[in-house]
Amino acid sequence: xxxxxxxxxxxxxxxxxxxxxxxxxxxxxxxxxxxxxxxxxxxxxxxxxxxxxxxxxxxxxxxxxxxxxxxxxxxxxxxxxxxxxxxxxxxxxxxxxxxxxxxxxxxxxxxxxxxxxxxxxxxxxxxxxxxxxxxxxxxxxxxxxxxxxxxxxxxxxxxxxxxxxxxxxxxxxxxxxxxxxxxxxxxxxxxxxxxxxxxxxxxxxxxxxxxxxxxxxxxxxxxxxxxxxxxxxxxxxxxxxxxxxxxxxxxxxxxxxxxxxxxxxxxxxxxxxxxxxxxxxxxxxxxxxxxxxxxxxxxxxxxxxxxxxxxxxxxxxxxxxxxxxxxxxxxxxxxxxxxxxxxxxxxxxxxxxxxxxxxxxxxxxxxxxxxxxxxxxxxxxxxxxxxxxxxxxxxxxxxxxxxxxxxxxxxxxxxxxxxxxxxxxxxxxxxxxxxxxxxxxxxx
Numbered sequence: 001x002x003x004x005x006x007x008x009x010x011x012x013x014x015x016x017x018x019x020x021x022x023x024x025x026x027x028x029x030x031x032x033x034x035x036x037x038x039x040x041x042x043x044x045x046x047x048x049x050x051x052x053x054x055x056x057x058x059x060x061x062x063x064x065x066x067x068x069x070x071x072x073x074x075x076x077x078x079x080x081x082x083x084x085x086x087x088x089x090x091x092x093x094x095x096x097x098x099x100x101x102x103x104x105x106x107x108x109x110x111x112x113x114x115x116x117x118x119x120x121x122x123x124x125x126x127x128x129x130x131x132x133x134x135x136x137x138x139x140x141x142x143x144x145x146x147x148x149x150x151x152x153x154x155x156x157x158x159x160x161x162x163x164x165x166x167x168x169x170x171x172x173x174x175x176x177x178x179x180x181x182x183x184x185x186x187x188x189x190x191x192x193x194x195x196x197x198x199x200x201x202x203x204x205x206x207x208x209x210x211x212x213x214x215x216x217x218x219x220x221x222x223x224x225x226x227x228x229x230x231x232x233x234x235x236x237x238x239x240x241x242x243x244x245x246x247x248x249x250x251x252x253x254x255x256x257x258x259x260x261x262x263x264x265x266x267x268x269x270x271x272x273x274x275x276x277x278x279x280x281x282x283x284x285x286x287x288x289x290x291x292x293x294x295x296x297x298x299x300x301x302x303x304x305x306x307x308x309x310x311x312x313x314x315x316x317x318x319x320x321x322x323x324x325x326x327x328x329x330x331x332x333x334x335x336x337x338x339x340x341x342x343x344x345x346x347x348x349x350x351x352x353x354x355x356x357x358x359x360x361x362x363x364x365x366x367x368x369x370x371x372x373x374x375x376x377x378x379x380x381x382x383x384x385x386x387x388x389x390x391x392x393x394x395x396x397x398x399x400x401x402x403x404x405x406x407x408x409x410x411x412x413x414x415x416x417x418x419x420x421x422x423x424x425x426x427x428x429x430x431x432x433x434x435x436x437x438x439x440x441x442x443x444x
Contacts, residue, residue: 070103071103071104071105072103072104072105072342072345073104073105073106074105074106074107074341074342074345075106075107075108075109075341076106076107076108076109076131076132076340076342076345076346076349077108077109077110077111077129077130077131077132078090078094078108078109078110078111078130078131078132078133078349079110079111079112079113079118079121079122079129079130079132079133079134080110080112080113080133080134081112081113081114081115081134082112082114083366084134084362084366085110085112087365087366088365089361089362089365089366090110090353091108091110092361093352093353093358093361094106094108094349094353096352097348097349097352097353100352101348104345106345111130113130113133113134115134115135115136115139115186115332116136116139118133118134118135118136118139118143118335119135119139119142119143122135122143122146122148122337123142123143123146123148126146126147126148126337126339127339129148129337129339130337131336131337131340131341131342131343131346131349132334132335132336132337132340132346132349132350132353133334133335133337134183134332134333134334134335135149135180135332135333135334135335136186136330136331136332137171137172137180137182137186137330137331137332137333137397137399138330138397138399138403140172140174140179140180140399141174141399141400141401142401143179143335144174144175144179145401147338147339148337148338148339149179149180149335149336149337149338150179150335150336150337150338150343150347151177151178151179152177152178152179152180152181152347156181156347156351157178159181159351160172160178160181160182161178163356163372163373163374164182164371164372164373165371165373165390167329167390167396168182168185168331168371169182170396171329171330171331171333171396171397171399172331172333173399174399179333179335180333180334180335180336180350181333181334181335181350181351181353181354182331182332182333182354182371183331183332183333183334183353183354183358183359183362183368183370183371183372184294184331184332184359184362184368184369184370184371185329185330185331185332185369185371185386185390186293186329186330186331186332187293187327187328187329187330187386187389187390187394188222188223188291188292188293188327188328188389189291189292189293189310189311189312189313189327189385189386189388189389189393190202190289190290190291190310190311190312190313190314190385191282191289191290191291191292191296191300191304191308191309191310192208192288192289192290192309192310192311193212193282193288193289193304193307193308193309194304194307194308194309195307196211196212196288196289197211197212197288197289197309199311202289202309202311202314203314203315204314204315204316204317205314205315205316205325206316206317208289208314209263209266209268209269210268211288212268212288212289213268213269213270213281213286213287213288213289214268214269214270214287214288214289214290215269215270215271215272215277215278215281215287215289215290215291216263216269216270216271216272216290216291217271217272217273217274217275217291217292217414218260218263218264218271218272218414218417218418219271219273219414219415219417219418220273220414221406221407221410221411221413221414222328223291223327224260224413224414225328225406226313226325226326226327227256227259227260227316227318227325228248228253228256229323229325229326229395230256230315230316230318230323230324230325230326231252231253231255231256231259231316231318231319231321231323232252232323233246233247233248233252233253233256234246234247235395235398235403235406236398236400236402239395239396239397239398240398242400242402242442245439245442245443246405246406246410246435246438246439246442247435248410248431248434248435248438249432249435250432251319251428253431253432253435254427254428254431254432255318255319256318256431257413257417257422257427257428257430257431258319258424258427259316259318259319260414260417261417261422261423261424261427264417264418270287271418272290272291273418275290275292275296278290278291278292279296279299279300279303282300282303282304283302283303291313294367294368294369294382294386297367297382298367308381309381310381310382310384310385311385311388312385312388312389312392312393313325313326313327313389313393324392324393325393326393326394326395327389327393327394327395328394328395328396328397329389329390329394329395329396329397330396330397331371333354334350334353334354335350336350354371354372355372356370356372356374356375359371359372359375360375363375363377367382369382369383369386402441402442404441405438405439405440405441405442406438408438408441409434409437409438409441410434410435410438412434413430413431413434416430
């Protein structure tokens with residue numbers, strides 16, 4: 001049984017206040033303009049690398065280094081997606097961490113857990129769960145409520161706030177505390193065939209469906225909210241005001257539902273539930289554009305070759321009003337279980353796995369775009385598209401347990417549209433009913 005450790009690894013008070021989620025300035029995870037390596041960067045790297053220069057250490061780091069010299073032998077359990085283990089990235093980073101800390105004799109045990117499943121898997125038995133694990137940032141409220149995710153302080157906090165864009169740092173901030181180290185953004189964008197669409201064509205979805213076949217996950221609530229937001233629907237006001245609720249009401253929302261019905265009746269548009277149909281269509285030429293994330297990049301490259309285009313989201317014109325589609329923006333991060341037998345070692349490992357060098361290796365071995373603004377991915381078309389998406393066509397996915405109401409009560413709208421159960425005759429009624437149910441649950 002692991003010891004319960006309720007105190008933070010570092011008791012140093014938080015030294016930075018994060019800017020609110022609504023600020024989209026410099027939100028790219030790949031643009032290091034106006035960002036230079038600070039002492040905090042070096043300090044965080046020293047936690048992850050015993051060979052860091054001593055003159056870069058702060059007082060807090062001196063304490064950490066002193067603790068690192070204290071001999072310890074034990075097992076650290078790490079959970080990650082299967083792909084990180086198959087590619088050898090996880091074991092390579094853990095081995096390097098071991099070498100960097102010769103006074104720690106660590107045995108690593110690995111378990112498979114996709115980032116999106118972290119909340120369910122970890123909270124099933126918090127004390128038996130991994131010491132260090134990867135998670136999607138929307139898992140944070142549930143993990144914190146279960147005492148399954150440690151808060152960051154001191155130089156670890158400095159590292160997160162100084163080596164990530166404001167949006168990435170905000171993505172792991174909950175109730176004014178930072179929980180974990182972001183290692184990549186989590187959003188979606190557009191892939192298209194450059195032999196079919198020009199750079200002007202892809203600015204408008206209506207233009208695209210006139211010239212080629214477009215696949216979109218209408219039945220997936222993580223995606224189709226982009227249409228509703230484009231026409232004025234909102235999540236908790238600016239995304240942070242829980243009292244504002246979720247506003248998918250009235251004519252503006254009903255118009256979107258009708259728009260989606262009309263799109264699905266267009267032979268040049270199709271639902272792409274799990275991206276499989278879109279990818280297959282790109283391969284055989286029956287689909288010319290699809291919407292997904294970085295996880296399908298290799299497949300799209302194989303399908304389109306030099307004709308692969310990547311871009312932020314287009315605009316849509318709904319009921320005569322042009323609006324910008326906006327994807328949910330989040331991150332994937334590395335966190336520490338506060339019930340770990342040795343939370344100091346676990347925290348140091350988590351920082352190492354999210355260090356600049358580890359993120360660089362993640363990118364080189366698996367194509368995982370780095371969150372760290374100091375990792376150079378210049379010339380990567382996907383990185384540029386993600387950067388454009390973060391700045392121009394995204395909203396922060398709200399970090400609140402009240403978002404559960406959206407997933408529970410509104411997630412079926414897209415499926416019902418695809419299945420033909422919501423039609424133009426009942427669109428307004430069904431949309432309003434879903435909004436009422438959703439906000440009833442939000443109020444609880």
